[in-house]
Amino acid sequence: MSFRLAAIATVALLFATASAQADWISPPYFAKDEQDGKLPPVAERIPEHPAVAEMPRQGQQGGELQTLLASARDMRQISYYSYARLVCYDRDYKLVPDILESFEDDKDKVFTLHLRKGMKWSDGQPFTTEDFRYYWEDVANNKDLSPSGPPKDLIVNGKPPKVEFLDETTVRYSWDEPNADFLPKLAGAAPLYIYRPSHYLRKFHAKYVNADKLAEAVKESGQPSWAALHNRRDNMGRNDNPKLPTLDPWVLRTKPPAQRFVFTRNPYYYRVDQSGHQLPYIDQLIVNVAASQLIPTKTGAGETDLQARYLRFDNYTFLKVGEKHGTYWVRLWDDGRGSNLALFPNLNTSDEVWRRLMRDVRFRRALSLGIDRHEINQAIYFGLGNEGANTVIPASPLFKPEYRNAWANFDPVLANRLLDQIGLNQRDESGIRLLPDGRPAVIIIDIAGDSTEETDVLELIKDTWHSIGIDLYPKPSQIEVMRNRIFSGDAQMSLSYGIDNGFPSADMSPQDFTPTTQQQYQWPKWGQYLETGGEDGQKVDLPEAVQLQDLMGQWRRAGDSDARARIWGQILAIWADQVYTIGTVAGIPQPVVVSRHLQNVPERGMWAFDPGAAFGVYKPDTFWLDQPGPLSPVADNK
Template identity: 50%
Template sequence: MITRREVLGTIGLGGLGCLLSPNFASAADRDLEPEFLSDQLRARSLPPLVKRLPTRPRIIGLKEMGRVPGRYGGTIRTIIGSAKDIRFMTIYGYARLVGYDEKLTLQPDILEAFQEENDTVFTFTIREGHRWSDGSPLTVDDFRYWWEDVLLNKDLTPGGGSLDLRVNGKLPRFEVVDDLTVRYSWDAPNPNFLPSLAAPQPLAIHGPSAYLKQFHKKYQDQFRLSALMQENRVKKWADLHIKMAREYRPENPNLPTLYPWRNTTAPPSEQFVFERNPYFHRVDENGRQLPYIDRVILNVSSSSIIPAKTGAGESDLQAAGIDFNDYTFLKDAEKRYPVKVNLWKMTRGSRVAILPNLNCKDEVWRGLFRDARVRRALSLAIDRHEINMAVFYGLGTASADTVLPESPLYKPEYANAWINHDPDQANALLDEAGLQKRNEDNIRLLPDGRLAEITIETPGESTLDTDVLELVTDHWRKIGIALYTRTSQRDIFRSRAQAGRIMMSIWYGIENGVATADMNPQQLAPTSDDQLQWPLWGMYHLSLGQNGQAPDLPEAQELIRLQTGWRESRSMDERTAIWHQMLSIFTSQVFSIGLINGTLQPVLHSNKLQNLPERGLYGFDPTCFLGIYMPDTFWLETEQV
């Protein structure tokens, strides 16, 4: 059956009559213009608001969202752990062609509208008069340039494009329908296309062509291109283009953007200043252009001291770099500084999960970890109630690594799979798996005579992980397993895992615990090399079989088959059924040993900051941390100096 979905961007009236009126520029525009832009407006280096906004801007009904229309001005400070973390501005800013609202429903955002037919044909309508942050128009040529000169260029895209753009190995057909409309068409369904555009690191299908052409060999003469390469210290023109076009980590201050704030600071720097985009496409119901806040300052610090700096009043909005075990300290800061700490619910399938590496190089342990009886035994031996009470003050929920009750896909049997504290059953399962022999200290012996000693590795970014592992060490000792912990830096930790040198790791559970059937279930199958329970299988999938190893465990192969079936599905019923099959396999096989979910994330903010929800869902995908709550609508009660 052919289905058709057509979605229009939010277009309302409210106080926008003056916005669309030809007399607007001479009317009440003084109240609608940010004071931050007054010098540029007086110098006429910036046009008035009516000429900066699209003809039909996206109107955000704040009162409908239970929030208060705000006022312009001010600066907020936040702290990041490294210069690379300026990507948080891309995640928090959350301007997408299409994006999720707070109910996790896809809406047009940068686009005025989109039409989807049977997940095979996607037609996008651009907002007339929409402009990049430098004032250049957003047009269909920006989509055409990215398609013809970036995605189809073998120097810039040697792999042939993202997997999200390929169905059965084939890219879509791209066409420009008219001056405001582009279309992408596949012969088979691509249900992941729209979600990938709404992702924390969105699929790129457009870019500011007027700016980027100067870095492309097709449009720039060789002499000038060579000079630009030398100036930017790169040896290939493709590396130059990639560097200057990088949007997710916006290091190039000259790159035009569609986000609410634009970077003004070139790296290296200990402080990055983002200033309001004067051409941003959203307004509130009173016609005030968003964002309300003029500047966001990101101060670079060591990750280990972010909680201390936050508690010392050095941040006006902080969620990254702080954890639940910092809550008491941060709450105490409320007595000394004008700040408040909220607690949001984390969307991970498990706040901490133990991940046996089914691709580890140790042949004996690899065989044991691939035995479901061993994984189930390790899970049953853990006393989750003790962990919840000791580490999370009883505020979390003992659970397998699975979706949360907030997801329409949730079932109690997934959450309860192999989580009861049952050392007797755990011991019996390990005996069945061939680990009956023990030494005088009651530690089991492996088939080759070695002691059953497991080293769990951690990037050491949170003392919470260490606290949990201290308890698990005692739990596993009671079933004859000796546990040791090794800490290493995150980059080293990941490279060791991908090389098979890690036996077992502690990390977060599945990324998206609030999934809907329309979202790709790839987190449940070996699809990425950063999945620490099967990194080589994930690498194989990601590289289309060029690297890594093909999965050779039947249950993992079935998960891959089902995930492929989801990508080819044509109905919500099909997708829902596939999700449930995959959740059932993933939890019953205990590929990830989930411990506690529904845990809380501290979000500290200045008392002056308005419109930040007291409660929210906090996670990377799909909520983009603070992103779906639209930080461009946050405002300061009084300006900060």
């Protein structure tokens, strides 16, 4: 990643285009506010050198886009889709400047970030290196706000970076050893936010506010302390505080809780099209909340202009019928996950007997060998998928067929032999093996229960597992309940989506394949331990998993792409051999429903959370409506 000259050259070319503009063009949406003096002219709202968007077709301003989400908590998805990042992935998944004017990377040890002069937050206040200083000195290194210290992504071999604020638009992060993960983390769907709107958050910080005044604010808020109040107001990217300034293209105007959320365009947004029109093209986003199970039906009824989340391949036929009514198109995008659905044995489950089994690689291998993936592919996915393990997919330059095929063929004879070797050689009258404590080997599998797809897949697995003496029962629950059961150790096993990033390059983080976060259902307590610096969770204690953890550290400190590729190879080989998760079928197309009036949405794309932030990599600020239509009123609920 050393000195990404191509990215810098690209941005220089865009600057040349931008500089040629004699006038920037303000959206009609702001005409009255400009006329009334509530907003300055557009030339005073955007940076001196705005980002110039590339897009298939330049569009027209205006209109309202409606979409559906399952809860107020899901409003963070709008931040993911908006995909305003210091650096971002382009459509070729190369890292390029975005919010930043440019950046310099010296051997992955020294990163110099150049902000855009004159850039502003959504409330019109300057966005400068003061916002980076505030975060680093007053948040990340404040024991009240960050008891564990700076994020682990900023710690290399136990040491934080040296952070220098060189001037109003230049900040530098330096480490003694390489930190290859720094730029990818900044570009993540849920990114590493290394800045804050300091002018807003100072009002809740003990360093900047009179103690009596702050105590009164804490009392009024109902929070237990000034730190709790500050953290409650400081939820970057979550879209749960309409007063928190943002750099996103659209600004939340509705205070949760609600069933309908309105986002209006950011008057100070930093991007323009190639003709000088300030983006985004669309004036308002309307997000309606509906139960996840109802979202496919509502989508088919035309109640959304852009929808992919909560849609599954098993909705495709129904959606195609609705397409005939002429209001939307159904497109099929490639899926970027390592497996459409995967099983996650909980190596940290609280049940001691099951924990010993889950930690025995022979047991995990036997369960994988006991699945007939070809049957699942044919019966549920019409033979469209790629059968195999939960690992990288052919779209990744790191892909090898042996990773996908490891312990993934249907071989009940070998599976039975492995289970006998473990000592599970006693069965009950129905043929189910008995655990060492005499219980039948019945695995309770936690699922979110959003679709019949999970239960259909599990029904097929149940049939073939019976031939190796293992039974299963699905336990559906709400996603938050399911996660809490996994995190606490109550769950033995779960079924969910496979690896998020199934198409990594050597320069992308191998975090999905190593213990890093509590969100990894196969080892949540190990991930929690690493996330909290050892304050919570459990220390990684299986040799091969410890090796993965060490390799993750080596990858971060590696000095070049070739070294990182070699480390990736070791990680993927261990992952394949140890079967920490059990994949089924990958490459199942993702339905994407697009209003026939919505333009610049790709016909074919890659549906992936990270990298790419789902729609984000295609920059929805460039999507536009060919028939804008009237706008919904914006409620004033400050």
